[in-house]
Amino acid sequence: MSLRTSIATVCLSGTLTDKLHAAAEAGFDGVEVFEPDLVASAAGPEEVAALARRLGLTLDLYQPFRDAEGVTEEEFADVLRRARAKFRLMQRLGVDTMLVCSNVGTATIDDDEVSASQLRRLGEAAAEHGVRLAFEALAWGRYVDDYRRAWRIVELADHPAVGTCLDSFHILSRGHDPAGIEEIPGEKIFFLQLADAPALTMDVLSWSRHHRLFPGEGAFDLPAFLGHVLRAGYDGPLSLEVFNDTFRQTEVLRTARQARRSLTWLEDQVARLPDPPVRADGPTRLPDAAPPTDVDFVEVKAEDAGAVDVLLRQLGFDFRGRHRSKPVRLWTQGRARVICNEQQARDWSPTLAAVGFEVADPAAAAARARLLQAPPVFRRTLAGELDLAAFRAPDGTEVFLAGPADGDAAWVREFEDGEPPADAPLLTGVDHVNLAQPWQRFDEAVLFYSSVLALDAGAGQDVAAPTGLVRSQIVCSADHAVRLALNVAPLAFDHPDGFPQHVAFTTDDVLAVARRARERGLRPLPVPASYYDDLQARFDLPDATLEEYAGLGILHDRDGAGEFTHFYTETVGGVFFEVVQRRGGYEGYGAPNAPVRLAAQHERSRRPGW
Known part of the structure; x- marks a missing residue:
């Protein structure tokens, strides 16, 4: 048995329906719905949900929801209004998890208690709609740019509908030590996003938006990273979130197959770690095959x-x-x-x-x-x-x-x-x-x-x-x-x-x-x-x-x-x-x-x- 796999629609070219068909044909179990893809889609939420069911895909995450914490109370009232509209949309789609990014633009309050309070209230509203919130520290977040601080805020929020999202790019691009992931309870890691990247010296936002790669194509040690996540007890899908200018303009099915191949490779590499995580569902090890002689x-x-x-x-x-x-x-x-x-x-x-x-x-x-x-x-x-x-x-x-x-x-x-x-x-x-x-x-x-x-x-x-x-x-x-x-x-x-x-x-x-x-x-x-x-x-x-x-x-x-x-x-x-x-x-x-x-x-x- 292999671990469940998912891919963000932002990784692929074409319309949302093109992307769903390609993901299914390439062998993915589910997808993350990138909001701009849905907004531009001729197919409405109910049609998208029905198509995903016919293709055997789960809709695993709706993303992104931005500028949600670290704001004034007046601004937070508008955050709640926006969020409730998205929760209703997610119910129509049948998606139960939303990605909440750390604030990069409107944050004015650098206080974990304030951020936690706002996430808790957001979680209460989400729970009313059967939705969970996965809080992610963006590498360029104004105040919260470290997964360890994001986890502290989630702990302070102390709400069953509020967990964290771990993204390999945001963690490894900043040089943060991923070993601390194993201190997070697996049930509070609501989602995992994976991306590789070349070793570049440039601002992290441009690096992220244009140069991410699929696992095995860049310089990040993703096998070690994923090993930490799985040992923490995470049991959700391995999901790819790769912003790349080339992938967004190449043939969609070929790119989807390339992406799926990268996760097969990654599982094999994790299974070969000196201390591989032990799980009933994987990671799957490929047949032993030495390099050509x-x-x-x-x-x-x-x-x-x-x-x-x-x-x-x-x-x-x-x-x-x-x-x-x-x-x-x-x-x-x-x-x-x-x-x-x-x-x-x-x-x-x-x-x-x-x-x-x-x-x-x-x-x-x-x-x-x-x-x-x-x-x-x-x-x-x-x-x-x-x-x-x-x-x-x-x-x-x-x-x-x-x-x-x-x-x-x-x-x-x-x-x-x-x-x-x-x-x-x-x-x-x-x-x-x-x-x-x-x-x-x-x-x-x-x-x-x-x-x-x-x-x-x-x-x-x-x-x-x-x-x-x-x-x-x-x-x-x-x-x-x-x-x-x-x-x-x-x-x-x-x-x-x-x-x-x-x-x-x-x-x-x-x-x-x-x-x-x-x-x-x-x-x-x-x-x-x-x-x-x-x-x-x-x-x-x-x-x-x-x-x-x-x-x-x-x-x-x-x-x-x-x-x-x-x-x-x-x-x-x-x-x-x-x-x-x-x-x-x-x-x-x-x-x-x-x-x-x-x-x-x-x-x-x-x-x-x-």
Whole structure:
């Protein structure tokens, strides 16, 4: 059994009825009704209530009710008038709990006794209508901005219809210690609202109104927060209240599913805490599935992938044959495997379409993905062919799950008429895969890869490009065996093949790979001479080394842990390749070199043959 779930209608785009349908289809148990959504709805309260019943949704909270406490007695008379009108409306809706926010605008009395007295009288009026009040400390409340003070006021009010609402954003954004939540009796926590957020330095109101995220997409420690709430004895729904400019303008059902996935992930994380709360109804633990242990293959899809074949041969890949039943070719070198797929690719320029991962237990990993509502991918498989579990990531990339391989993967045997290896392999595997994300799907992608594949999301950064800033974030396994770089192109970027994506291969001798590739006709991405002047100033490399780097298009970086030496191929369609050599404990991606690469690609994209 899972904990009950809810979502505030403010999280979603569309009309109120659109939001109710999406919440139900995504698997939520209930919703919070955001007052502006009801006010603007063509459906009246009775129609909304009836629709919710038909969809199997409960209406869990009506919100917000503002400026209710800390006011003069004259002003409080108007508070009671407003509240009674809302209580009657809630009766028509069938909602029994109202969110009361701490006063941010009209409060003139900084006195807990006054606030408690006013909440008590408000509670008396609410009880007459069968309504409860959940008092919440807003992070920007004029006097009450701490959940602990809000709870003290609720204690002083001492009324059965008055409790508190805990909101993770208001508590964690202010740096308040959530451990004190466990001192609040569970029956007096009337409601719980959850939101994640990126680590930003800005005023808390703007942060809250525009930059909240679903659990798992930001920097807050929500598993620990929810653990405190559940250990206090809270037995209501886990409800999402996320104000985000992107979510309010993206397709409603997709966002609802993204939101529901975040709560499934969060429950699993709470269940894995060292001291998980013990409840009969959860939190539910997902099937144990370790992160991928390696990249099994990458797939480039194109109507004509011949130019990709040429690049791979220049890099030293061996042609391993054609698939026995599909227009698909396989190239390998060491543990690096690249599939060129021309099936159902009419009018496609080369695109990075799929990534296969080796996982310890494919069945458990697939079960985890299904519970997280990862959209399945179906490909035609004939008798005798390996049927790999596959799911579609938010950007459309297909993600395949394969068992660990000792040598060649089992599916490699489906490729026939290949050539014997021509040379000893210099490439050893895949270092990382760089995937471009639509701007509106970036946060969803971070959650997808961190939840479905159990990868860790690192800190994000922006990289300068000629058309603007590229937003970038790494998700990787703890041992760095699997690394994905998720990038969002600047809005000004405009190219018919899209923002280029790439695969970086590992080697123990990047210079040998570059020399051999040059001998086979490879044209590396041109690097300006000024880059090498700067490199000399940064690292004082020998002149002979700099000369060779410049001749081969090699770039270099160094930090306190080690070194990173690499080069890029030209871009074919929307794909290019990188070869990297890591020395010591260097774990970065050559970030100082990324603007150079982006500028060079921008220059080349304006010429024929990009």
